[in-house]
Amino acid sequence: MSDPLDVHRSLEHCMQNIEAGREAMDHDMHDAAMRLGAAEMMLASASYAVHKHAAAPPQAQTRPDTGAEPGDEGA
Numbered sequence: 001m002s003d004p005l006d007v008h009r010s011l012e013h014c015m016q017n018i019e020a021g022r023e024a025m026d027h028d029m030h031d032a033a034m035r036l037g038a039a040e041m042m043l044a045s046a047s048y049a050v051h052k053h054a055a056a057p058p059q060a061q062t063r064p065d066t067g068a069e070p071g072d073e074g075a
Helices: 004-055
Strands: none
Touching: none
16 A cells, blocks of 8 residues: 555545444434333333332222122032
């Protein structure tokens, strides 16, 4: 690469690759930020649901209807 034109072309090619890499990184970082934002919203929603469930008064547990009357143990 003794020719200054070759050096200039090589340098220009390197600069283009660096610029392309920067643009790709910007895009990837934007994509990563969007995914993190979506995860943050999902986590906030799940957290709200858990807190809402924890604050709700406990419900009485009901037994499934077996069709038997109390006291009909083995008639």
